[in-house]
Amino acid sequence: MKNNKYDVLVTGGGIAGCAAAKAAADAGKSVAMIFPNGGASEISSGAIDILGVIPGEKAEIVEDYEKGIEKIVAAYPDHPYKYSGKDVSKGVSELIGLAAAGGYGLQGFDGKNVWVPNIMGTFSVAAYLPDTMTDSVCTSEKDVVLVVGFEGNVNFNAEAAAQSYNKYQKQLGFRETYYSIVVGLDGMEGRHKLSDSELADYLDTPEGVQDLIDKLSEFCANNRQKFDKILLPPVLGFVNYSDAVKKLKSDLGCAVGEVMTMGNAVVGYRMTRAIWQGLKESGVDLFPGGKVTVISAADGQVSAECVLGLTDQLHPGAKVTLQAPALVLATGGFLGGGIEARRTKIWLNLLEEDLGTVAAETLDRNPVSTTGQDALRMGASVNSDLSVKNEKFGGCVYACGDFLAGHNSASERSGAGVAAATGWLAGTNAASRA
Secondary structure: OOOOOEEEEEEEEOOOHHHHHHHHHHOOOOOOEOOOOOOOHOOOOEOOOOOOEEOOOOOOOOOHHHHOOOOOHOOOOOOOOOHHHHHHHHHHHHHHHHHHOOOOHHHEEEOEEEEEEEEOOOOOEEHHHHHHHOOHOOOOOOOEEEEEEOOEEEOOHHHHHHHHHHHHHOOOOOOOOOEEEOOHHOOOOOOOOHHHHHHHHHHHOHHHHHHHHHHHHHHHHHHHOOOOOEOOOOOOOOOOOOHHHHHHHHHOOOOOEEEEEEOOHHHHHHHHHHHHHHHHOOOOOEEEEEEEEEEEEEEOOOEEEEEOOOOOOOOOOOOEEEEEEEEOOOOOOOOOOOOEEEEEOOOOOEEEEEEOOOOOOHOOOOOOOOOOHHHOOOOEEEEEOEOOHHHOOOOEEEEOOHOOOOOHHHHHOOOHHHHHHHHHHHHHHHHHHO
């Protein structure tokens, strides 16, 4: 390892960590990002949600997310947007730039949320969509839509989804008509069970895309049907997905888009790898597969004990200590591992801070409660600059993303927005210490 001293250290490889690392690098600082994986973004929808819902006894759907941010801070005064709401546009803009550098395009809709069909047969709300999904946006037009599934792929039931779309869209005021088909690809013949990843590998090839085009062209010709839009599951390649969509649109003569997923290895891979590529080009030193195990602060410096490289039963990894004037914690919440249960206690990992207990009577027994679970709003308490309030770190440690208290990204549809905004603010303020 060439260097163990940096201006800013970032632990975590999801959207929050990437936004923090980018902000610090843009400030001209040397940055190291240590992370075991891509965090929640690696199993994300590949879209950016800023704020889709304001939880409450009667949940409110948000159309204009900037106005929604004002409302949710009023409803939940400890929400992270209290400090970072003005940084949403900057954080998201830089995130989009990072993704674009890695070949992953994202498109917004003039400050508005849009609705997109998802693999569950309902519709999801988002603020920015990847290029492969922009044609999937629901409209008020009377479009005729073909929903495509693949033989052997049980992750997406095209027939059930089309039936559900036809019924569910009435609640949202859309007027599209959905039909379905299940395609058997020649290159996958004889395979009785196909994963999304296997389909993506095949559709990353020109032969795979042409195979799909041939099948859909034949279906349309035999049924003498003209479709305005074709929807597919998110499997159009790990690498050549943009080219695949362009080819399909050109040859089939209609709009083509992927439906949204709740968590998919294909879109998660696309997004996180593209952003990491953008960070490399920004001069950030990336340590994938690494983990920060202990942090401490003294004399205005943070020390981070890390394990880097391959770790398994035969490989213990390389133990190193990195130092910097500031460190950003972007390790996620309950999902990412930044927050965990230790018997009856809830702990903030790395800060070694006890958040107390979660008793049964404090939980809402309705798993889809419109108010969200208050327990999921647990997290780190921070100052207005996002430095943690824990005094033993002397203002040198900052927190962002799901590690923060005061929000529930799942019930709010705010995960990527909070991550980008708080990551950008934490990274900017951490850089100012160096």
